[in-house]
Amino acid sequence: MSISPQHTIRVSAPGKLMLLGEHAVVYRRPCLATAMDARLHLTLSLAEPDDGRFTIFAPDVGVDGSQGRIAEAFAGGHALAPGTRFIESALAVFYERTGIAHELTITTHSDFPSTHGLGSSSATVAAMLYGLSRLFDLNLDPDELFSLGLDAVRRVQQLGSGFDLATAIYGGTLFYDNARPRQILPLNTPTLPLVVAYSGIKADTPTIVQQVAQRLESWPDTINGIFDVMAHMVKDARCALEDGDWARLGELMDIQHGLLHALGVDTQATARLVFAARAAGAYGAKLSGAGGGDCVIALAPEDRRDAIEAALVEAGGEIIRIAPHAPGVRVEDSESRP
C-alpha cells in the first residue's frame, strides 16, 4: 500500500449522553443519544527512528510515556496499563486492518473526567482510528470506522451496545437502533435544552449491565416487556425530539427513569437529583446511562434553568456545563514533514 503520511495530526471526538433507551439497547432495541461539546483530544505524531514502537502520554489517566511494540499492542488482551487499554486495542485493530506499524507517539487529554460516564473510552477509540486513518491518508468512511471501533471496544469489554462509539463518530443527536441490521440515523435537534448534573458516584457500567442481565435471566418475560416498552418510547421520543416538543419528551424521560428504577439501576443519589429537578420545574428528568451513579439529565424550560440548576446543587449534584448536539470526530489540525 502506498502511503503519504502526515507528520502530526490532532483530532478530537465528543463525549456522549444517553437520552432514552439505555439497557434496552444492549438487547437489540433502539436508543436516542447526543454528542456533548466536551471532547477527548488526541495527538498522533510519527516518530523516528522507526522501530515500530508506540509511546503513550495520557496524563488524565496517569500514563506518562508507556511504550510497546505496535505489532504486539493489546496482544492476548493485555495492555501496558489500565489507562492505555482502548488506545492499544484501537492500535491493534488498525494494524491488523492495514499492516501499518510506523513508530508513533500518542498523547491524549480530555475536557471531562473519565469518572463522569461521558464516554471517554469510546471517544478515545473513535479519535484513535480516525486519527490513524487521516495520518496515513486512508479514507475510512464512518461505517467502516464504526465497525473497526466496535471490534476495538469489544476486545476490551464484551458487553456494550456501541451507541457511545456511534455518537463519538457521527456526532449530533442519533437514533441508534441496535437491531440487525443496525441503524444509525442523525436527527436534526440542535436546540435540546438539557441540564446535566453529576451524582458524585462513579458507576461501573459493565457491573451494572451484568446486574440487569441477571434480572433478565430471573424474569425474562417481565424484563423483556420493559425493554419493549422502552423501545416503543424511543420511537415516540424521536418524534417529540424532531418536533421540539419538550413537554412530551420530558414526560417520556420521567417514564424511562421509572423503568430504570424497575431494572434496579436507580440509586438514592440519582433519585434525589431527578426529584429535585422535577420539583424545580423541569419538563422531565432521568438518570442517563447505566445507572448506579454517574449523571442525571433534565429538560429545562428556559425560565426555569437557573432554578433547576440550583435545586440539583442543593440535592448534592455537580452541574456539568456541556452543550448537546456536538460535531463528531474531526481533525483539529495537522502538520506535514518539512
Ligand code: PMV
Ligand atoms: O453508562 P454509560 O453512559 O456508558 O451508558 C451505558 C448504556 C447501556 O445501555 C447500559 C450500555 C450500552 O452499552 O448501551
